[in-house]
Amino acid sequence: MDISSLVQKNNTKIVFVILDGVGGLPINGKTELEAANKPNLDALARVSACGLHIPVYYGITPGSGPGHFGVFGYDPLQYEIGRGVLEALGLGIELKKTDVALRCNYATIKNGIIVDRRAGRIPTEKNIELTERLSNQIKEIDGVEIILKPGKEHRFCLVMRFPKVINENNAMVTDTDPQKERKPPAEPLALNEESKEVSEIAKKFIKKAEEILKNEERANYVLLRGFSALPHIPSFEEKYALKACSIAVYPMYRGITRLLGMETLPVEGDIKEEVEMLKKVYKDYDFIFVHIKKTDSFGEDGNFEGKIKKIEEFDSFLPEIISLNPDTVVITGDHSTPSLLKAHSWHPVPLLIKSPYVLGGTVNAFTERECLKGELGIIPATAIMPMVLANTLRLRKFGA
Amino acid sequence: MDISSLVQKNNTKIVFVILDGVGGLPINGKTELEAANKPNLDALARVSACGLHIPVYYGITPGSGPGHFGVFGYDPLQYEIGRGVLEALGLGIELKKTDVALRCNYATIKNGIIVDRRAGRIPTEKNIELTERLSNQIKEIDGVEIILKPGKEHRFCLVMRFPKVINENNAMVTDTDPQKERKPPAEPLALNEESKEVSEIAKKFIKKAEEILKNEERANYVLLRGFSALPHIPSFEEKYALKACSIAVYPMYRGITRLLGMETLPVEGDIKEEVEMLKKVYKDYDFIFVHIKKTDSFGEDGNFEGKIKKIEEFDSFLPEIISLNPDTVVITGDHSTPSLLKAHSWHPVPLLIKSPYVLGGTVNAFTERECLKGELGIIPATAIMPMVLANTLRLRKFGA
Known part of the structure; x- marks a missing residue:
């Protein structure tokens, strides 16, 4: 009661x-x-x-x-706390009401096919280096601040910080992780009209990251999961x-x-x-x-x-x-x-x-x-x- | 179940x-x-x-x-039992399906301002005397029988007995008790169309009671609370x-x-x-x-x-x-x-x-x-x- x-x-x-x-x-x-x-x-x-x-x-x-x-x-x-939000909290990111948080993986892609969803579990040091590189080169997308923080091995966290308050309805976007190897990554799909802005930024982030990581042997791609906003x-x-x-x-x-x-x-x-x-x-x-x-x-x-x-x-x-x-x-x-x-x-x-x-x-x-x-x-x-x-x-x- | x-x-x-x-x-x-x-x-x-x-x-x-x-x-x-109904039950009034019950206070009013919500906690004997006086002079209002019963100190119970069956929707009327001293009493406000008859009778009751009590030093006003009908x-x-x-x-x-x-x-x-x-x-x-x-x-x-x-x-x-x-x-x-x-x-x-x-x-x-x-x-x-x-x-x- x-x-x-x-x-x-x-x-x-x-x-x-x-x-x-x-x-x-x-x-x-x-x-x-x-x-x-x-x-x-x-x-x-x-x-x-x-x-x-x-x-x-x-x-x-x-x-x-x-x-x-x-x-x-x-x-x-x-x-319920979204996966992305929980990941961000676990990494010590102080989320705001304007944020969409995601848990991400470095992955290995080859000819458009994900051959390793965890990029061979790259060492955490490598992750730190790559995440810093992404951070330096992707500071914002369409006016949305991009905050990245490395986790362990292949995991990192992405926060999109909007100039406006975001609610759970704005983060209804599907995961890009195909869940199985030997499949192409999925598109981030907005499940409603209000989430389209987030899915568009996700698409642009993936593209920019792919370009920056293209010469990496293993971690040459990113998979995005658990799109979520702070619950009310x-x-x-x-x-x-x-x-x-x-x-x-x-x-x-x-x-x-x-x-x-x-x-x-x-x-x-x-x-x-x-x-x-x-x-x-x-x-x-x-x-x-x-x-x-x-x-x-x-x-x-x-x-x-x-x-x-x-x-x-x-x-x-x-x-x-x-x-x-x-x-x-x-x-x-x-x-x-x-x-x-x-x-x-x-x-x-x-x-x-x-x-x-x-x-x-x-x-x-x-x-x-x-x-x-x-x-x-x-x-x-x-x-x-x-x-x-x-x-x-x-x-x-x-x-x- | x-x-x-x-x-x-x-x-x-x-x-x-x-x-x-x-x-x-x-x-x-x-x-x-x-x-x-x-x-x-x-x-x-x-x-x-x-x-x-x-x-x-x-x-x-x-x-x-x-x-x-x-x-x-x-x-x-x-x-849930309404406050007024419970008060009536506690005083031994046998409520009918045609009744709206209220718990009331004697109070002290001065220039339109409630200066004591409990009329200085008048002795119960005084309450009995005043309630009898009100009972004798207000037997009905617009065809609705008025039943009054003294409680302890400043408290008494008012039952409006209608010639028709009353349900909880007919008793959605706000309290007149301002909750704090040095404020004017509130109007009894009908929260829906079906409760207007009850709020009108409440207004008339307050006016009549004020007239009857006007020469009292302390208990010169009444506050009405807990409008309620028998639950089904x-x-x-x-x-x-x-x-x-x-x-x-x-x-x-x-x-x-x-x-x-x-x-x-x-x-x-x-x-x-x-x-x-x-x-x-x-x-x-x-x-x-x-x-x-x-x-x-x-x-x-x-x-x-x-x-x-x-x-x-x-x-x-x-x-x-x-x-x-x-x-x-x-x-x-x-x-x-x-x-x-x-x-x-x-x-x-x-x-x-x-x-x-x-x-x-x-x-x-x-x-x-x-x-x-x-x-x-x-x-x-x-x-x-x-x-x-x-x-x-x-x-x-x-x-x-």
């Missing part, structure tokens, strides 16, 4: 921690959370409302975008009347939270630096989001021990967070990333909400199996924010 | 008890239900299907209307094929259950008198609703001990209810009212369903934390009635 009409302001503070991909699966009988020595987290869980959340839907493995949207109370099935999303301020900020080291998460209207604070380093920033800005915001990335990274690498260590490291900083005495503390993940799977997964994610208004006393530790005994049950991710607002007495009664 | 098409009749009996606001939060480690000595309730819970229900949605604190609608299987987001709601008989009655001491709950087509039986006193009534009418109904108010009242007062005592008092009458041998007994609340919060809250509410067709044996007591172990899990309130009908074998198989 839309709770916006029930929201009221007060002076409470919320600290909302995402341990990215924290949920896991057992290896030798124990999950990462079960194997970690984390006395502070477990003690907090014992006096908190615990449970697990389902990021999108049963069995659905979320990407980072949907994972975060869900826990912040934005239905990931309703609010009510901000945290509009939706929850919360002055919110985001403490995240990685560009992707800064970008996602900026989409939601959070102030994204500049922080480099890891947990230590993030907690320092939290302490520094604590008084200035109602809602402070702290994103801890490495739990997910170790999970993705299949590094069971690394993920445990990162959980333990967070645990050692938890007392500093608690000592700020926020009215409500939330600790959860945006999804599970079991080391066993070396990937994001669909498994429900442990969740803890601490406030003066919880039962508590139902779980012994912050783990997948213990959280099953918690008072929250297994809930959709989108139910977290209504409960967080309730626990800070920021929701008025519904009906008389 | 709408289960109406699956409903079948039989001779089973259902006793459905609401301990208003029964759910609580721990004070010194125990909730009201945990601290209460209630051997009968706990024994019943041990052989019942237990769980907790969420009245409206995660984090949402329901008023009495939505709280009861939910447990009776009417989605509170779909069926399928009755218990239509929805569930149940002949239902309601045993409630407080007018509000009689009114709500009358909206649902239950026969509201006259009873004064408290639990003892309600149980006597239950025994008296037991043979005459399929579904008997017993509403126990005081658990909520003590919760609202922050009276932890009082709420415990009321739970214990109910416990002492439980054997009399059980001895009637109903096919299904339901015991729950319409919402939680933790003494800690001195208010309704969003917390899931303990729920017990006893029938010959339950697992049982999963909980040790009827408490918030024990019910978490129950076979029902944490469910939406609207799931209760389908399960009650199922447990009395009143639902046919769905599909072949």
Whole structure:
């Protein structure tokens, strides 16, 4: 349900921690959370409302975008972030409302046929060199600024910055990637009248890039995918009347939270630096989001021990967070990333909400199996924010 | 889902008890239900299907209307009771389908400006005197009967009884309360053509009342709010094929259950008198609703001990209810009212369903934390009635 009409302001503070991909699966009988020595987290869980959340839907493995949207109370099935936008955010490009973003590949073309969609996975250094060359030679097309940023290997990002506001209807353009080798590239096709300007610029960009890259052996062509504009999303301020900020080291998460209207604070380093920033800005915001990335990274690498260590490291900083005495503390993940799977997964994610208004006393530790005994049950991710607002007495009664 | 098409009749009996606001939060480690000595309730819970229900949605604190609608299987987001209607029900006015109900304030006006929206919270006795004076002098306006009833302090209720059936579309009129002092009152504004008759009568009522009250020092004006007609709601008989009655001491709950087509039986006193009534009418109904108010009242007062005592008092009458041998007994609340919060809250509410067709044996007591172990899990309130009908074998198989 839309709770916006029930929201009221007060002076409470919320600290909302995402341990990215924290949920896991057992290896030798124990999950990462079960194997970690984390006395502070477990003690907090014992006096908190615990449970697990389902990021999108049963069995659905979320990407980072949907994972975060869900826990912040934005239905990931309703609010989708375009691929191009997500790529741009991940590379740290600060998108504006005038932008169309695309994820692109360097590719190999021969006699009009794509023979390698990834240009033999050229080294990232080569990508950087080529993207700089394209940047220098294509600064604008028909009055539209062209912004390019290299990614890893063959991937790069293209942003078309228009002199006017762009919406999702202006970026309905089909991918040029033929998806299979030994096929010609597709034309970028505008799916409606409003997108024709974008498709025309895309065509011109492809032509210019081909000319500039023509002497390259492998990366002599570009494929464009995921045409997208910033989605129209009510901000945290509009939706929850919360002055919110985001403490995240990685560009992707800064970008996602900026989409939601959070102030994204500049922080480099890891947990230590993030907690320092939290302490520094604590008084200035109602809602402070702290994103801890490495739990997910170790999970993705299949590094069971690394993920445990990162959980333990967070645990050692938890007392500093608690000592700020926020009215409500939330600790959860945006999804599970079991080391066993070396990937994001669909498994429900442990969740803890601490406030003066919880039962508590139902779980012994912050783990997948213990959280099953918690008072929250297994809930959709989108139910977290209504409960967080309730626990800070920021929701008025519904009906008389 | 709408289960109406699956409903079948039989001779089973259902006793459905609401301990208003029964759910609580721990004070010194125990909730009201945990601290209460209630051997009968706990024994019943041990052989019942237990769980907790969420009245409206995660984090949402329901008023009495939505709280009861939910447990009776009417989605509170779909069926809303207007403020005026609820006020009238709370004051014991038996609304008809020809009525528009309003909640009103006595106010203080000076040179066309509202200087006190509550007329200095005049004593209730003064309110009674003034409302009687208005009643005597304004019996009808343009053929529409005017019914007035005093509430507490500055509040009173106005019902316009038309000679024709009125629906919600006829009562789309804006409040005249300017919400802030030092502003002139607003005009009652019809939001559609069908509501103009109501807004015209409202204007005339305000004018007449102003004339009658003009020599009052404080209560020299009236503000009108919450224009509303009875919502169109399928009755218990239509929805569930149940002949239902309601045993409630407080007018509000009689009114709500009358909206649902239950026969509201006259009873004064408290639990003892309600149980006597239950025994008296037991043979005459399929579904008997017993509403126990005081658990909520003590919760609202922050009276932890009082709420415990009321739970214990109910416990002492439980054997009399059980001895009637109903096919299904339901015991729950319409919402939680933790003494800690001195208010309704969003917390899931303990729920017990006893029938010959339950697992049982999963909980040790009827408490918030024990019910978490129950076979029902944490469910939406609207799931209760389908399960009650199922447990009395009143639902046919769905599909072949």
